[in-house]
Amino acid sequence: MKIKKPNLTFWQIFNMNVGFLGIQYSFGLQQTAINPIFLYLGAPEEMLPILNIAGPVTGLIVQPIIGAVSDKTWSAKWGRRKPFFLLGAILGSLCLFAFPLSPTLWFAVGLLWILDVGNNMAMEPYRAFVGDKLPEKQLSLGYQMQSLFVGGGILLATLSIVLFQQWFGGDVEVKGAIPQWLYYSFFIGAVLSITTILWSVLKTPEIPPSEEEMKDINAHKALSFLERVKMPFIEISKAIKEMPWFMWMLSIVYLFQWYALFVYWQFITPLFRTTMGYDISTAASQSAKMSLTYNIVTAVVALVLVPLTLKFGGKKVYALSLFGTGMALFAIPYISDPILVLIPMVLFGIGWAAMMGIPYTMVSKIVPQDRRGVYMGILNMMIVIPMGIQTVTFGPIFKNLLGGSAVNAILFGGVFFILAGVFAFRLKVPKTGMDS
Template identity: 65%
Template sequence: MKFIKPKLSFWQIWNMNIGFLGIQFSFGLQQTAVNPIFSFLGAHNDQLPLLNLAGPITGLLIQPLIGAISDKTWSPRWGRRKPFFLIGALIGSLCLLAFPYSPALWFAVGLLWILDVGNNTAMEPYRAFVGDKLPESQLTFGFQMQSLFVGAGIVLANFSIFLFQDWFGSSENASQTATSIPTWLYYSFFLGAFASITTILWSVLKTPEIPPSDKELEVIELGKKEPFWNRTLEPLKEIFAAISDMPKFMWRLATVYLFQWYALFCYWQFIAPMLVESLNVGKEAALGKAALMNGSYNFATMILALALVPLAKKFSNKKIYVLSLFLSAIALVSLPFIKNDILIFLPMLFLGIGWAAMMGIPYAMVSKIVPQGKRGVYMGIVNMMIVIPMFIQTITFGPIIKYLLHNSAINAIIFGGVFFAIAAI
């Protein structure tokens, strides 16, 4: 007899997803503060893509492996996905505490690798966790709630950067440390470490997991009896088998993701350098402005994420997703040409709508078409589709910006907008 998942209340889905706020606070710091920190420590524009190699590589290796391993994990006390949340959050929190103390560029880059391992360990099972818990009728709502917390976490990260720069940045020049990392930036990283571990703990304590069926438990127990080497290779075999059996929709989504995530990586790496060029301001002022802008688009995401649910039901997930990509393209192409301090936030509304759709709708569509027993590995494969374009961007965009785009951050942002438009088409 097939198990019918019970519908969850609004607050149950809220508690289940709130841990994503802490994970995304950490990602918000990466998006806005890490590349300026690299610049403070001496990195040049054409070096930034390669210095961000940690995200794609760790995502490519960690997420599908953790997904496959968590599919075959069960502890009556700790559950299936939740142990990985906790391990990832602990690693991420320790790295956030250490990051602003980086004495040199190589040290900061190394910490970014470890931080991304922690974040990816926590994030991938979280996607599968929502699919595990919710019936199909609530999947879109569940993933859009997750999208809400994506926005909320990044909003808090970026607004903390903006506020700390505004409150403490002006009087800091005389006490600047040898590393050139502003001391006001430390506070955002400390807050991120606290948010990462506490929100994950809230979700873990408030949300019980659904136990595996008798058949799933039998498979898990048989797996434990396999020789160590077989158990080590099994997740890799599962990943390759799942890719070979992947639904056609996921192959089409991979093509869209190639352009979408390449564009996003261009935006995250070059928004602060672009503001230095387009608004003719210093690096610290540009970092504060970029934080406020990134916080604004994620605030729009937080407000609009759940509003997309009825629209997706009325017009279809696909149409809303395509519209969101076109709006993101308009946002990036227009940004460098806006010189007004107020009007420059208008494109952030468009990007916020796009980000809300990107972080929820594709996962809902995939979760509906993949086998429940392989949901973890398939969510890992979706995240491979994210990090492979990022990897391509990190190794190709340095020469592109240096030799084709005249080492201009403005041209880098416009380039990203064109790629968003291609993704929509």
């Protein structure tokens, strides 16, 4: 029997999602600052994809396991999902503080692995947390609110990089050393990661499990330690076998979408070194301005997408946004003005807002309440598997098929976004008719 969930006010939904700001600030640093740091520490451009493999691998392992474990967790004091994203935030904060102090490339790569574990531990239960709390008619608002904080968190991260370089930069680049102006953005992230999560933890109580869910949780607690260790893997395997066909179709969209996003994040800084002749710091600053622009757009349009998806359907809005993102990537390499090149980021920002909200809304409506954690983990597996494929395959593609050209890399990403849009139009969204 389903629990009747009360409607929440706008500010209750806002407070529930504040913690996403800190998580996405950290993600923004990964988008904008991690690859320049690798370049500062001597990494060749063709190694950037494989150096980023930490995200896909940790996401593939951590997110579905944490999702399955959180489904079978309940504490009257701490709740179901909150203990996991609180622990993830603490781990992420420690890594963000240490990251700019990395003395060598391989030290930074190792920290990225630990940082990704923390971020993945926080991210997946947070997605399930929103689905747990909200009735179906408010799911779109809940996930688009997360999309707003995705834009806001990455916006703050990239803005800090741009401003700190302007205020404290200007030093001559030293090979093998990270400039000190980059330190401050990471230190701010270390504070935001834990404080914003604490805000949501303290402001938002979780809904207790239903009687049936509580029986499952108690039965799980009664298992031996070894059986409890095996249980998440059994749950993941079972959930994949029973996964709705819609999610299989969405996985094809995600294959092209997330492969393209990783290409963009890795090669936008090298692109400006190629097309505008910038040094690493200036190229990183320009790519940060690109990120700043599209995340401003994301923060502005995230909630506007709610009435649009209700009127036209999530599938159409999602597919058109992917086409727009592809067009943005086609335009960027051919604009040499550092101001005009920001214009395509409007389309990119609309696309990013849709990607971060609409698929989660659609999936949350069709999966069982008591298995929402594991299915959100599987949905995120669909993100990290394409990223993993990209990190392994794109280095050779970049070097041998694209001529080592960052311009061709960005155009390649544009083609993949168009393909993602084509497959998004072919999604068959099931009608749920639920009001949980």
